Each structure stands twice: as C-alpha cells, then as structure tokens.
Amino acid sequence: MAERRGGSAAPRPPQKRRPAGARPSGGSGRDAASSAKTAATPTGRTPARKATQPRREPRPAARPATRRPSSGRGAPRRYRKTVRMPIGETRLRIRVFSILAAVAMVIVGGKAVFLQGIDSSAYAATAAEKMRYTQDLAAARGTITDRNGVVLATTEPAMIVSIDPKIVRTNGADERYPMTKRKIQEKDAAPNAVADLLVKHLGGKKSDYLKAIDTPDTRYKVVAKRVPAATYIALQADMKAGIDGDGKRPWYGVYSESDPIRVYPNRTVAASVIGFVNADGKGATGLEYALDSTLRGTPGKQMFESSTYGRIPMGDNTITPAVDGAAYELTIDSDVNWMAEQILANGMKKAGAKTGMAVAMDAKTGEILALVNNPSYDASNPGSADTADLGNRTVTMAYEPGSVQKVLTMAALADQGLVTADTRVEVPARIASGDRYVRDSFDHGTLKLTARGVVAQSSNIGTIMLARQMEKSTLSDYLAKFGLGSKPGSGLPGESTGQLPGGDMPDYTRDQISFGQGLSVNAVQMTAAVVAAVNGGIYHQPSIIASGTYADGTPVDVATPTSRRVISEEASAEVREMMEAVITLKEGREIPGYRTIGKSGTAQRYDADCKCYNGFTASFVGAAPAEDPQIVVYVVLDQPTNGNLGSQLALPVVNDILSMMLPRYNVAPSTTAAPDEPLTYD
Structure with a gap:
C-alpha cells in the first residue's frame, strides 16, 4: 500500500520494485521534484511513482536558464535538502501569525492610549520645549x-x-x-x-x-x-x-x-x-x-x-x-575739569613731575567740582593706557602731605585757645626730637616769629614748638575729626584711609605729624580737611554724586553727605589770617581782584620699593576769597625734577585754576585789600 502524504492524497497503483543500486529513469521536472521532496521525508522510503513518461533531454550546460523554471517544467535539477521549521502545518502557521499580530496591535494601541490619554500633556510640553527658544x-x-x-x-x-x-x-x-x-x-x-x-x-x-x-x-x-x-x-x-x-x-x-x-x-x-x-x-x-x-x-x-x-x-x-x-x-563741572586738566598738564611739564593731581571743592558743601589725574586715559579706549593710570590717584594714593598739614595743626591749636595769628615764638636754628634734630628748609639763626610768620615761612621748628603745648591724644583727635585716618566717603571706589598715629604716639611722632611727616593722606581727604579749617570750622563729607533717578522716574537713594563742626568760627578766622600771610609774603602770588589764602607743602616721598625716603612731593592748597572762601583748590605734583618747593611748582597751578573758576561761579571780587600784619616781632 502506498504511503499517504498529509492524510489527504488518493491511493496510488502499485509499482514495480527497482533493483538495489539502480538509477531511476529520467522523468519530468514534476516527478523529479516529487522525488526530491519524498527523499526528504522522515521515513527515508522512496514513494511510488506514476507510470514512466518519455524522458526529456537536459539542456546543454553551456546555456543555463536565466530564470528559475516554474514547477514541473524544465530540466531535472538536483535539490539540496530543505531544513523545515517544526511548525509545518498551514493552519498552525496562520494561528501563530495571528497571535503575533494581535500582540503587536495591543502594544501599539497601548502606547497610543498612553501618549494621547494618560501622559499627553507631558509629552506635548516636552515637544513644545524643544521648539521654544529664549533670547x-x-x-x-x-x-x-x-x-x-x-x-x-x-x-x-x-x-x-x-x-x-x-x-x-x-x-x-x-x-x-x-x-x-x-x-x-x-x-x-x-x-x-x-x-x-x-x-x-x-x-x-x-x-x-x-x-x-x-x-x-x-x-x-x-x-x-x-x-x-x-x-x-x-x-x-x-x-x-x-x-x-x-x-x-x-x-x-x-x-x-x-x-x-x-x-x-x-x-x-x-x-x-x-x-x-x-x-x-x-x-x-x-x-x-x-x-x-x-x-x-x-x-x-x-x-x-x-x-x-x-x-x-x-x-x-x-x-x-x-x-x-x-x-x-x-557734582563735577566737565568744562572746569577739562580746563583744569590742561592747566595741570602744563604745570607738570614745567615741574618735570611724574604724576599730578588736582582737586577743586565747594567750600560751603564739600561737593567736588573738578577732579584731575595725570597721566589719565581715554575712557573710550582704556586698553591703550598703562594699567597704573587706570585708577584714581586722588583717592587711592596715600602720601605724606608735608607743610600743608600745618594748617590743621594751627586750627587745632587755635580752637584750643593756645594760638592766635599774633602768638609769638622764638625759633632756634634746630630742635631736638627723639634722638635727632629737626631743621627748617632754610638756614637761619634764632628767629622771632608770630604764628602768622611761622605759617608764612613754613617753619617746622616753630610748628613743633607750638604743637608741644597740646596733648598728643588731643592733636590726634582733632586730625581724626578733620577726616584723616578714615575713608573720605566721597562715593569713589578704592579710597585709601591714609595713616594717622593714635594718641599714644611717641613724642617725636607728635613733632613729625605737626608739620606733615609721619602720617599719610589722599588728595580728596586733605582737601576736605582744609575746607573745614577755612570755611568757618564745618567739615563736609566730600561728595561727587549729586543725585540718581531710576528708569521709572523714582529717585535713587543716594547717601546724603554728613557735616560736623570741628573748630569754632573764631579759630577758622585765625587760620585764614595765617594762610593769607603766605600769599602776601612774596610778590606774584596774588590773583588779580581777589584776596586769596594758601599753604605750600614739600614732603619727602616714601618709596615702598626701597622702604626709604626717595624724592619729594610738592603741593599747594589755595582758597578764595580770603574773607569768605567759596572754592578750595589743592594740587599735588609727585616726584618733580625741576625743583621741589610747592610754593614754586604747585602754587602757580592752583592760581591758574582759581582764576578760571572764580568768575565762572560768579564769585564777587574782593572789595578790601589784604591786611599788612607782622610776621616777626622784636
């Protein structure tokens, strides 16, 4: 009985058994394919074949088919053994495929539900964020x-x-x-x-x-x-x-x-x-x-x-x-500032100074009207300037003020009732201080000077002798009230405090600071101190910011400068009288039409590099009019090479600046002449 395939094929007629080892006769392509398929059955038996049909000759090998022949046609071919998957039934294949498709649909559908229903807002936000830019x-x-x-x-x-x-x-x-x-x-x-x-x-x-x-x-x-x-x-x-x-x-x-x-x-x-x-x-x-x-x-x-x-x-x-x-x-006046810059530059050239500073201040308010540094720079192109010139030396540079300090010493003495302009003092050629002797900048024997004469001739010895009447702590306290030893608070960045010895200083230090050595100041600090000494005794905190306004029109909370009384009006008047003698001492120091007051300063310059005194600082402070000062101008020339006296190098610069400013601010000329008061006595 012939073997059934798939349980559905009709029975085949019996065939003659082929002798062992005999080759099958050539058949059609369909028979050959059937033979190949049968040979691959698990039983290994050769199924019965249909009646032998005429054998067709194979095509020449030289002409292979250009396409795969359809089933049952063409020359007989040798087939490789086909490896079949365990799932061989058509119905089973369909069932498996259907299950896999259903699973895939469930996954895709679930993801869609998740995106659209469960977390749609989160994903929408993420997508929108990727499209949103911030500028x-x-x-x-x-x-x-x-x-x-x-x-x-x-x-x-x-x-x-x-x-x-x-x-x-x-x-x-x-x-x-x-x-x-x-x-x-x-x-x-x-x-x-x-x-x-x-x-x-x-x-x-x-x-x-x-x-x-x-x-x-x-x-x-x-x-x-x-x-x-x-x-x-x-x-x-x-x-x-x-x-x-x-x-x-x-x-x-x-x-x-x-x-x-x-x-x-x-x-x-x-x-x-x-x-x-x-x-x-x-x-x-x-x-x-x-x-x-x-x-x-x-x-x-x-x-x-x-x-x-x-x-x-x-x-x-x-x-x-x-x-x-x-x-x-x-508070500054840009026109005045520009003119002061030109005047200072010219004065520096004549003095051969390395750097220079000028400060002009309103004597009634402490407002800074002009503030000049030289060398300076172009603010539109700061990269072209030397780094050392990018700061503001008028507040950052601390130096010893020299004889300008005598104004403050005399103010303190006058307020204590210890000195008037006519106070007499016998000045020797030198005076012992500590383990050294102090001399004046000019040689002299014994001099009989009034306090007015001490200031006019800038006698260090006479100043020391007068200052020794005061307790060291008292002198230190007065100088602190004048603003020394603390930041001016002008609103400018980088302010230095300077250095002020305390009340327990040695005696020789008291001698030094009385004439301007042994302590340090900055230019704005010193200008404000002199303003207080000559304006009637009121210290006004220096200021440079007048006001501020926000974009919506509301005012900025700008710090209001403070004021305090340091000395009495009477003491201030005595100081002005002493300072006017500096101007009247020599011809050519006056400003036409105005009585002026002033004080020169020449100080040894402390060099931090060598930790020694090296060179000089020449300075001059002036104010006008002498009767009621409106404007105070202070000029400092550092390391001059064409002399070192403030009265020769800095005084002309101060006078030129004052001469320019007084008419501009409608300051009335003086109506009286300067008094001719004695500087010496018999």
Missing part, C-alpha cells in the same frame, strides 16, 4: 552727566551679530527637496561670500568666520559683540544686495540682537572719575564700577517658537521687557 533682551545702561547735564557716559544702540551656520551653508535652501543648478551654485558660494562680508564690516580673520560657519551641531553662533548699529546696517545692506548686487539673489543667515555700547563723549575728561566698562558691559573702574548694580538695569527675555528653518511667524511669543539702568548726575 535675552539687553537693558540700556544708565547715563552719567555732570552738574550741568553734560553727558559724560551714555549708551548707544549696538548689536550682537550672530549666524545660523546651516542657513549660511545652504543660503536658505531646503535640502529636503531637489535644487536647481543655480541654487546649488549659490549654496556652494555662500560660506565664502558671507565670510568675506563679515571681514569687510566687522574685521577679524576669514578663517575664523569659516570655522564658525562650518559648525553642524548648532543653529546659533555669535561672531561679534558691541557692533555699532550703523555698521550692522551696512553689513545687512551687502547681504541683501547678494550675488549680483541687485538684491534678487541675497545671502542669508546673518542676524542681530540688541547689545548697547557704552560711549564716553568727552573721552579723557574726568575719565578717572567716570571709569569704563569691560567687554562684558560691567563696570571695571571709577563710578562705572561703584554704581554698576544700578547703572546696568535688569535684562529682559523673549521666548518664541522656532522650527528647523527659523522662527514660526504665528508661534507663541512672550516678552519680559528689560528695565533700563538708573541715571546719575555728578
């Missing part, structure tokens, strides 16, 4: 003006210039779609063309711009900051002109953001006062540094939606406006 909006830095409204520092429109590297590389073409030959040419030329335009308008190296353009992992690259608006407008004009210059085929991919630039219209005028901002727009020196927190304002933000090809026109756009910085008005 900072710069706040305009506040303006700084002088007492007359003249702008000293302001902010002008400028730009951060950035590129979208992808847009530049493709010149805005969408690479997802086929491009014309012309578009391809534009795309290939764009990087070099845009880089050339950036060099033309922004400067820099073309290689740096090409490197920025060839950045595939970003859509935003800053190529320049603080670019003037006019420069960016010119750049955009060339970008829009494009390849042919007619605007029909522009270049794309260069953008801008607001990046205001700091401008100093008067350049060197009061540069040491105003200071400058650094590359990040933060105050680096001067008032730009001291007031930075309120000057810079509060930046804003803009949030917008963007796609791969730029901002979405109708997308969500949220803006938090920037709040501009506060504006400040100063």
Whole structure:
C-alpha cells in the first residue's frame, strides 16, 4: 500500500520494485521534484511513482536558464535538502501569525492610549520645549552727566551679530527637496561670500568666520559683540544686495540682537572719575564700577517658537521687557575739569613731575567740582593706557602731605585757645626730637616769629614748638575729626584711609605729624580737611554724586553727605589770617581782584620699593576769597625734577585754576585789600 502524504492524497497503483543500486529513469521536472521532496521525508522510503513518461533531454550546460523554471517544467535539477521549521502545518502557521499580530496591535494601541490619554500633556510640553527658544533682551545702561547735564557716559544702540551656520551653508535652501543648478551654485558660494562680508564690516580673520560657519551641531553662533548699529546696517545692506548686487539673489543667515555700547563723549575728561566698562558691559573702574548694580538695569527675555528653518511667524511669543539702568548726575563741572586738566598738564611739564593731581571743592558743601589725574586715559579706549593710570590717584594714593598739614595743626591749636595769628615764638636754628634734630628748609639763626610768620615761612621748628603745648591724644583727635585716618566717603571706589598715629604716639611722632611727616593722606581727604579749617570750622563729607533717578522716574537713594563742626568760627578766622600771610609774603602770588589764602607743602616721598625716603612731593592748597572762601583748590605734583618747593611748582597751578573758576561761579571780587600784619616781632 502506498504511503499517504498529509492524510489527504488518493491511493496510488502499485509499482514495480527497482533493483538495489539502480538509477531511476529520467522523468519530468514534476516527478523529479516529487522525488526530491519524498527523499526528504522522515521515513527515508522512496514513494511510488506514476507510470514512466518519455524522458526529456537536459539542456546543454553551456546555456543555463536565466530564470528559475516554474514547477514541473524544465530540466531535472538536483535539490539540496530543505531544513523545515517544526511548525509545518498551514493552519498552525496562520494561528501563530495571528497571535503575533494581535500582540503587536495591543502594544501599539497601548502606547497610543498612553501618549494621547494618560501622559499627553507631558509629552506635548516636552515637544513644545524643544521648539521654544529664549533670547535675552539687553537693558540700556544708565547715563552719567555732570552738574550741568553734560553727558559724560551714555549708551548707544549696538548689536550682537550672530549666524545660523546651516542657513549660511545652504543660503536658505531646503535640502529636503531637489535644487536647481543655480541654487546649488549659490549654496556652494555662500560660506565664502558671507565670510568675506563679515571681514569687510566687522574685521577679524576669514578663517575664523569659516570655522564658525562650518559648525553642524548648532543653529546659533555669535561672531561679534558691541557692533555699532550703523555698521550692522551696512553689513545687512551687502547681504541683501547678494550675488549680483541687485538684491534678487541675497545671502542669508546673518542676524542681530540688541547689545548697547557704552560711549564716553568727552573721552579723557574726568575719565578717572567716570571709569569704563569691560567687554562684558560691567563696570571695571571709577563710578562705572561703584554704581554698576544700578547703572546696568535688569535684562529682559523673549521666548518664541522656532522650527528647523527659523522662527514660526504665528508661534507663541512672550516678552519680559528689560528695565533700563538708573541715571546719575555728578557734582563735577566737565568744562572746569577739562580746563583744569590742561592747566595741570602744563604745570607738570614745567615741574618735570611724574604724576599730578588736582582737586577743586565747594567750600560751603564739600561737593567736588573738578577732579584731575595725570597721566589719565581715554575712557573710550582704556586698553591703550598703562594699567597704573587706570585708577584714581586722588583717592587711592596715600602720601605724606608735608607743610600743608600745618594748617590743621594751627586750627587745632587755635580752637584750643593756645594760638592766635599774633602768638609769638622764638625759633632756634634746630630742635631736638627723639634722638635727632629737626631743621627748617632754610638756614637761619634764632628767629622771632608770630604764628602768622611761622605759617608764612613754613617753619617746622616753630610748628613743633607750638604743637608741644597740646596733648598728643588731643592733636590726634582733632586730625581724626578733620577726616584723616578714615575713608573720605566721597562715593569713589578704592579710597585709601591714609595713616594717622593714635594718641599714644611717641613724642617725636607728635613733632613729625605737626608739620606733615609721619602720617599719610589722599588728595580728596586733605582737601576736605582744609575746607573745614577755612570755611568757618564745618567739615563736609566730600561728595561727587549729586543725585540718581531710576528708569521709572523714582529717585535713587543716594547717601546724603554728613557735616560736623570741628573748630569754632573764631579759630577758622585765625587760620585764614595765617594762610593769607603766605600769599602776601612774596610778590606774584596774588590773583588779580581777589584776596586769596594758601599753604605750600614739600614732603619727602616714601618709596615702598626701597622702604626709604626717595624724592619729594610738592603741593599747594589755595582758597578764595580770603574773607569768605567759596572754592578750595589743592594740587599735588609727585616726584618733580625741576625743583621741589610747592610754593614754586604747585602754587602757580592752583592760581591758574582759581582764576578760571572764580568768575565762572560768579564769585564777587574782593572789595578790601589784604591786611599788612607782622610776621616777626622784636
């Protein structure tokens, strides 16, 4: 009985058994295929075949079939043994496939439900976040003006210039779609063309711009900051002109953001006062540094939606406006400051001084009207200056004041009732102090001087003899009340305190500080002290910030300068009388039309490098009019080489500045002549 296949085939007629080892006769392709399939059955038996049919000759080997012959046709082939999977039944295959398909549908459906129903808001937020961009909006830095409204520092429109590297590389073409030959040419030329335009308008190296353009992992690259608006407008004009210059085929991919630039219209005028901002727009020196927190304002933000090809026109756009910085008005007069700068520079040239300082102060308020440092710098280009010149020496540099200090010593003595201008003192050629002797700057025998004469002739010995009447602690206390030994509190950054010995100082130290050695001051500190000595005895804290106003119009809380009485009006009058004798002592020291007062100073200069005295500091302080001082001017020349006397080098500078300022501030000329009071006695 023939073997059944699959349990459904009809029974076949019996066949003759083929002798062992005999080859089967050639049959049709179908028979050959059946034989091959049967040979692969698990039983290994050869099933019965149908009746022998005529054998067809095989095709020549030289002409192989170009395609696989259909079942039952063509020459007999030798088949490899087929490896079948355990699942062999059609119904089973269908069942397994159906189960797998059902599982897949459950997974996909579940994910869809999760995304749309369970966590749709979270995924939507994540997707939106990837499309949302934040851009900072710069706040305009506040303006700084002088007492007359003249702008000293302001902010002008400028730009951060950035590129979208992808847009530049493709010149805005969408690479997802086929491009014309012309578009391809534009795309290939764009990087070099845009880089050339950036060099033309922004400067820099073309290689740096090409490197920025060839950045595939970003859509935003800053190529320049603080670019003037006019420069960016010119750049955009060339970008829009494009390849042919007619605007029909522009270049794309260069953008801008607001990046205001700091401008100093008067350049060197009061540069040491105003200071400058650094590359990040933060105050680096001067008032730009001291007031930075309120000057810079509060930046804003803009949030917008963007796609791969730029901002979405109708997308969500949220803006938090920037709040501009506060504006400040100063006490200084920029015109006076400029003229004082010229006068000081001329005086330094004549003296051969290394550095110079000038301070002009309102004697009634302590307001600083002019403040000059030389050498100075251009605030618009601070990088070209020596680092040592970027500060403000009038508040940072501590030095020994020399004989200008005698004004304060005499003021303290006069307030104690120990000295008047007519007090007599017999001055020897020298005086012992500690283990040394002190001499005057000029040789002399015994002199009979009034206190007026001691100040006029600047006698160190006479000052020591008068100061020894006072307790050391009392002298130290008076000097502290005049502001020595503490920061002036002017509002300028970097103020030094100077150095003031305490009340327990040695006797020889009391001798030294009485005539201006053994203690140190800064120029603003000393000016304010002299103002108190000559204005009737009131110390006014020096100030340079008059007022401030926030962008919304509300006032800034500016510290109000303090005032205090140090000496009596009578004592102050005695001091003025002594100081006027300095002017009347020699011809040529007066200012035409005004009675003036003053005091010179020549001090040995302490050199921190060698820790020794090296060179001199020449100075002079003057005020006018003598009857009721309105303006006090103090000039310091450091390390002069053409002499060292303050009365010769610094006095002319003070007089020139006062001569310029008195008429400007409508100070009435004097109506009486200076008294001719005795400097000596018999």
